[in-house]
Amino acid sequence: MSYANSTIPESAQQCVHRHLPRLVARHAREPFRKPFAEYNRRAIDVALEGWDGHAGLILDAGCGVAHSTIAIARAHPQAWVIGVDQSADRLERRKPYPSSMMPANMVLVRADLVDFWRLLAARDLRLSRHYILYPNPWPKIGHLGRRWHAHPVFPILPRLGGTLELRTNWRVYVEEFALALGLLLGYEPRWEGYDGGEGLTPFERKYRDSGQALYRLSVSLGDVALDGDGRAVHASGQCHGESHE
Ligand SMILES: C[S@@+](CC[C@H](N)C(=O)[O-])C[C@H]1O[C@@H](n2cnc3c(N)ncnc32)[C@H](O)[C@@H]1O
Numbered sequence: 001m002s003y004a005n006s007t008i009p010e011s012a013q014q015c016v017h018r019h020l021p022r023l024v025a026r027h028a029r030e031p032f033r034k035p036f037a038e039y040n041r042r043a044i045d046v047a048l049e050g051w052d053g054h055a056g057l058i059l060d061a062g063c064g065v066a067h068s069t070i071a072i073a074r075a076h077p078q079a080w081v082i083g084v085d086q087s088a089d090r091l092e093r094r095k096p097y098p099s100s101m102m103p104a105n106m107v108l109v110r111a112d113l114v115d116f117w118r119l120l121a122a123r124d125l126r127l128s129r130h131y132i133l134y135p136n137p138w139p140k141i142g143h144l145g146r147r148w149h150a151h152p153v154f155p156i157l158p159r160l161g162g163t164l165e166l167r168t169n170w171r172v173y174v175e176e177f178a179l180a181l182g183l184l185l186g187y188e189p190r191w192e193g194y195d196g197g198e199g200l201t202p203f204e205r206k207y208r209d210s211g212q213a214l215y216r217l218s219v220s221l222g223d224v225a226l227d228g229d230g231r232a233v234h235a236s237g238q239c240h241g242e243s244h245e
Pocket of ligand 1: 063085086112133134136202203
């Protein structure tokens with residue numbers, strides 16, 4: 001497929017999966033106890049090595065080749081920015097700047113987010129900003145459980161606080177993400193159409209230049225506490241963005 005000719009995910013699923021609410025409720029009820037892999041424990045140590053313990057923490061979750069991590073670190077020079085991806089190949093790909101010009105306030109680590117998110121929560125750390133930019137959509141109906149909002153790790157995300165931003169080119173994904181987050185928070189965050197003007201990531205640029213509709217959900221989670229069932233007991237957060245339709 002040529003660069004500016006990418007297509008939106010094709011799926012037999014045209015709206016929110018009917019099993020999603022049940023799945024989210026189950027994940028909120030039942031703590032996810034999968035043991036941490038050793039390489040992820042090491043990755044979080046590496047990710048926090050350069051942090052002074054005071055700067056705001058920003059996570060670029062699934063950062064791919066990390067162009068977004070670099071841009072975010074430049075835009076927030078006072079913050080400590082962590083780019084996480086499971087693909088060493090993507091992380092190592094050539095960056096748009098020579099290493100001497102890379103921002104000093106960022107680090108890239110290879111880790112599985114399923115563990116990395118839980119390790120952040122286990123250390124009681126809070127993020128100031130949290131980006132999930134163009135996650136793999138897993139559009140097949142039978143792949144619901146692979147989408148982040150339907151994964152057992154999802155109830156951890158509100159616990160990490162901060163401003164959480166999701167961007168995707170699949171409308172169903174943002175609708176489901178908002179619904180799942182809403183079930184945990186007690187209010188459904190709004191999402192909006194987005195023109196991709198920023199071109200923050202290679203996927204965003206490719207989709208934008210193919211003329212696709214893009215979607216963005218941004219919600220300020222504040223400092224969220226969850227009850228034993230994984231639901232928010234108080235959320236000082238607010239929704240950002242315009243109402244969707
Ligand atoms: C579609 S790409 C988007 C990359 C980048 N955010 C962008 O917009 O250009 C999704 C990325 O998520 C990463 N990813 C998927 N599952 C992951 C996991 N469990 N842990 C860490 N990274 C993961 C993939 O390796 C891939 O780089």
